[in-house]
Amino acid sequence: MDNNNLVIVTDFDGTLMKEDVGDTVMKELGILEREETIEVTRKFIGKEIGTMKWIEVAYSFLEGRQAEVDELLESVSPRQGAPRFLDFCKERQIPVIILSDGMAYYIEKLTQKFGIEADKIISNPIRYLSDGEYSLGFQNPNPSCRWCGCCKADAVRRLKEEGSKVVYIGDGVSDLYGSSFADWIFARSTLANFLTESGEQFYRFETFDDIMDVFAGDFDAFSAGTAARMRAKENTFCRFA
Numbered sequence: 001m002d003n004n005n006l007v008i009v010t011d012f013d014g015t016l017m018k019e020d021v022g023d024t025v026m027k028e029l030g031i032l033e034r035e036e037t038i039e040v041t042r043k044f045i046g047k048e049i050g051t052m053k054w055i056e057v058a059y060s061f062l063e064g065r066q067a068e069v070d071e072l073l074e075s076v077s078p079r080q081g082a083p084r085f086l087d088f089c090k091e092r093q094i095p096v097i098i099l100s101d102g103m104a105y106y107i108e109k110l111t112q113k114f115g116i117e118a119d120k121i122i123s124n125p126i127r128y129l130s131d132g133e134y135s136l137g138f139q140n141p142n143p144s145c146r147w148c149g150c151c152k153a154d155a156v157r158r159l160k161e162e163g164s165k166v167v168y169i170g171d172g173v174s175d176l177y178g179s180s181f182a183d184w185i186f187a188r189s190t191l192a193n194f195l196t197e198s199g200e201q202f203y204r205f206e207t208f209d210d211i212m213d214v215f216a217g218d219f220d221a222f223s224a225g226t227a228a229r230m231r232a233k234e235n236t237f238c239r240f241a
């Protein structure tokens, strides 16, 4: 392998995709305005609950609404530069893992539609099944912490234990946990704000062209593990057995 154990971990909503698909679905189908959702959103913002509880309530309202979800998926698209970045990774044999606290159904559908090839997709097993049933589940394999639907921290931590050098790309709150075990972070939006507040090192991006400039531009240093802005802060939130 000529990639020296580099692995790319990228979030999906608002990162690989221009839009936050989950948010778009929740908003457009009126789920955010439901009393039950307003209540869990209030608790989520107040840090009383994590995404697992939020998803359990909000995503239950997507049952029986596949056609409406499918229609909304017509209007979303990958972030600028994403195909070129993924091609670069493929050429260099760098595995790409999509790590999402969103819904497997739309991630699988959109990656297929746009020809996005990932070595692995880790997300919540929430799907419309072929028999018309709806399945609502969580990816979280971490018995010590039931905060997030998808335990991004656990996924990245495992990669580190296997000896990988992890480049993390993300935009949201759930990425704060996952990225805290990575070697380098590319961040935008909420994640970038959080990292700035906490004094963490990261590369800011808006498009994948920005990421290419840094990553491809300094590829030898990333391969060697010597690229600048190594993540520095310790994760004091996530719990593991």
Ligand SMILES: [Mg+2]
Residues within 6 Å of the ligand: 011, 012, 013, 014, 015, 020, 170, 171, 172
């Ligand atoms: Mg996101």
